[in-house]
Amino acid sequence: MxxxxxxxxxxxxxxxxxxxxxxxxxxxxxxxxxxxxxxxxxxxxxxxxINRIGLDEITPSDDGGLFIGTLVTNSDCAADMRIRQDYEVLSRAILAGASGQLRNKATTGGNLCQRTRCYYFYDPDMPCNKRKPGSGCSAVGGANRIHAILGASDECIATYPGDMAVAMAALDAQVVIEGQGGDIRTVPVRDFHRLPGDQPDKDNILRPGELITHVTLPPPARGRHIYRKVRDRASYAFALVSIAAVVEMDAGKIASASLAFGGLAHKPWHDPEIDDLLIGEAPSDALFDKAADILLADANGQGGNDFKIPLARRTLKAVLREATGERS
Missing domain, CATH: 3.30.43.10 (Uridine Diphospho-n-acetylenolpyruvylglucosamine Reductase, domain 2)
Structure with missing residues (x-):
């Protein structure tokens, strides 16, 4: 160091x-x-x-949602009764990540800003465009079992490793950011992280010196909240595929749906076409297959991670069956 x-x-x-x-x-x-x-x-x-600047509480917002301070620990967020009752998908996602000891220290803002767990990013002896732009991507043609099948580029095929942000994307949360001179801007969680493009070293849209102050949750979404994480072992492992889903049923049809995906891309993945397809339809395997077709239309495996494509399809169908009460 x-x-x-x-x-x-x-x-x-x-x-x-x-x-x-x-x-x-x-x-x-x-x-x-x-x-x-x-x-x-x-x-x-x-x-x-920044541990003494405040911003370590969860407070109600005027519209019926919640403000989560940037220094709220993952443990406190997941255990908060308002989160557990009204934003269950978020509590489930946080508890699926890391260990209890890490959740006791990890904060909301820090969790959003965590960096990839790509093997080559962590190995300073290997080329990595995220670590050293222009040096190459060793994962392309290398060991890439955990890597992206969506939104990748020739410059980088790393994935975003977190769970919390996937649930926040499904909830359509907003990130509140403070910059120089008191400048405040609000960015949807869905737009906070970047795809690699030709600048894979830039993980998110934060400008130098900007500070995340809060995450804003909208008023509670009705329906069933599900977070499913497929991983190599039951604990302390990053997602191969994860899905956060908030689905409401009414008279046998899907009244509302919001889904986000982890383990598949450089950022939590949200495709509004999937939500639009589901709304107003009666649940069926044929419908769920269409949703998977949309999700995976541009999926591209790298050899070692080809299995993620059928795995994502099976996981999406299983989550939608659970969310809608449909039996296979």
């Missing part, structure tokens, strides 16, 4: 100002950042400790 300056901030505006220096990064729980620093994969010259 390389030397760095340490600064403890006491309020959001001060933290943003302190982070204006080139090479400065925020730190809260540090569950991902510290690992990356130890391996010299991230080398900030200054760390801004």
């Amino acid at each position: 390389r030397p760095f300056d340490y600064y403890r901030s006491n309020d959001p505006a001060d933290a943003v100002e302190a982070a204006s220096e080139k090479g400065a990064l925020f730190i809260a729980g540090g569950t991902n950042l510290l690992d990356l620093m130890k391996l010299d994969l991230m080398t900030p010259n200054r760390l801004i400790d």
